[in-house]
Amino acid sequence: MxxxxxxxxxxxxxxxxxxxxxxxxxxxxxxxxxxxxxxxxxxxxxxxxxxxxxxxxxxxxxxxxxxxxxxxxxxxxxxxxxxxxxxxxxxxICLIPQSVNFLDPLMKVSQQAIGECEDDKEREEKKIRQREVFSKYGLDESVDDLYPFELSGGMARKVLLSTALLGDPxxxxxxxxxxxxxxxxxxxxxxxxxxxxxxxxxxxxxxxxxxxxxxxxxxxxxxxxxxxxxxxxxxxxxxxxxxxxxxxxxxxxxxxxxxxxxxxxxxxxxxxxxxxxxxxxxxxxxxxxxxxxxxxxxxxxxxxxxxxxxxxxxx
Structure with a gap:
């Protein structure tokens, strides 16, 4: 082990x-x-x-x-x-934080999950990965364009979990x-x-x-x-x-x-x-x-x- x-x-x-x-x-x-x-x-x-x-x-x-x-x-x-x-x-090593306040209230969910990218190719690759992980946890494409205040408590937790998993820690x-x-x-x-x-x-x-x-x-x-x-x-x-x-x-x-x-x-x-x-x-x-x-x-x-x-x- x-x-x-x-x-x-x-x-x-x-x-x-x-x-x-x-x-x-x-x-x-x-x-x-x-x-x-x-x-x-x-x-x-x-x-x-x-x-x-x-x-x-x-x-x-x-x-x-x-x-x-x-x-x-x-x-x-x-x-x-x-x-x-x-x-x-x-x-x-990734953190799933205790508060949904860790989400930027002024940024759409998909944008902050993907983060900064050097070019369009990297952005596209991260977008594919983000959608793949979000889908696994029941977050459909409509969630990507939402702001944090538009999420339910359960959805926000799933966004935090999914975002932590994007790097495959x-x-x-x-x-x-x-x-x-x-x-x-x-x-x-x-x-x-x-x-x-x-x-x-x-x-x-x-x-x-x-x-x-x-x-x-x-x-x-x-x-x-x-x-x-x-x-x-x-x-x-x-x-x-x-x-x-x-x-x-x-x-x-x-x-x-x-x-x-x-x-x-x-x-x-x-x-x-x-x-x-x-x-x-x-x-x-x-x-x-x-x-x-x-x-x-x-x-x-x-x-x-x-x-x-x-x-x-x-x-």
Whole structure:
């Protein structure tokens, strides 16, 4: 199985100046490790505003100037430098953005999908390719001459997806592709993303909707307060007894089908010294308060929890 994307120990912080010239470094992502294989969909599941989109922006090299990044990102085994990111994005690595606002409101759909061309021959070739991809996703020729405001929510999502596919990328990053869509459009979007896997592409799906992750992904990485705390198969996420981390169990138990069993507490906004789930965890130990667990492999599941480190030490 070919690894398309490898993210190792990625941390992202932002430098801000508050109350005059007092510098404050705010860490948003800490020690994030995740990978995506060819012909696989991996979902990054976490609450809104938890920093998930920054992972996508880091892979693409479009973080703001005041960001500080450590760790390593590889594509097809090669370290992604800023120069390589700029070379690959829009070609081998493409983003399906979360907002239809990424579409230029003053430009017709086909024009912005095709982009700039050096001559009429290139324009004609791109037009043929654009129509071929649009047709595959149910967008007929009448869509080409529409402006973004004339598209329905579902059509706009399909335009974003189709535009990302024009360069025939190997890796697609779908950033929150379903919010605001009606049920039918959500199902169509899920089907479209799953279809990409059948084309031997790798997909990193960023979402806060657990049902979308369950229906779409092969593996799910749970994001909590800037940390990946568990990576498990989507199949195991169907039952709280089959996942490991206390937060993951609580997340599954909170679903409507499981009776809305909610737990108290909120995610810490700032980086903490110990385990990020310490304050809310029913299985916490004394060492969890001032020590941060590492992401380890436990029987094929990636888990960030001292309880499983203890088990591994004993085995």
């Amino acid at each position: 070919t690894k398309l994307l490898e993210v190792n120990n990625l941390s992202i912080s932002f430098t801000q100046y508050v109350q005059g010239l007092n510098r404050h470094d705010s860490k948003v992502i800490t020690d994030l490790t995740i990978d995506v294989n060819e012909n696989e969909i991996v979902a990054v599941l976490g609450s809104s505003g938890s920093g998930k989109s920054l992972l996508a922006h880091s892979i693409l090299g479009i973080l703001p100037y005041n960001s500080q990044v450590t760790g390593e990102i590889k594509y097809n085994g090669e370290v992604l430098t800023q120069e390589l990111k700029e070379k690959l994005r829009g070609k081998e 190997n890796l697609l990053i779908a950033d929150e592709p379903t919010p605001g869509l009606d049920k039918q459009s959500v199902e169509e979007t899920i089907s479209d993303i799953k279809n990409l896997k059948e084309q031997d592409k790798g997909v990193l799906l960023i979402t806060h909707e657990i049902n979308v992750a369950l229906k779409t992904a092969d593996r799910i990485a749970v994001f909590y307060s800037g940390h990946v705390i568990e990576i498990n198969t989507a199949e195991n996420f169907k039952d709280a007894d089959n996942v490991l981390h206390p937060y993951t169990k609580a997340l599954i138990n909170s679903l409507p089908r499981n009776g809305f069993k909610l737990t108290e507490g909120v995610q810490p906004l700032d980086d903490v010294i110990g385990c990020p789930y310490y304050e809310n965890c029913p299985a916490r130990m004394d060492k969890c308060e001032k020590n941060k667990p590492k992401l380890i492999n436990h029987n094929g599941v990636m888990i960030r929890c001292f309880n499983y480190e203890e088990v591994n030490d004993e085995s």
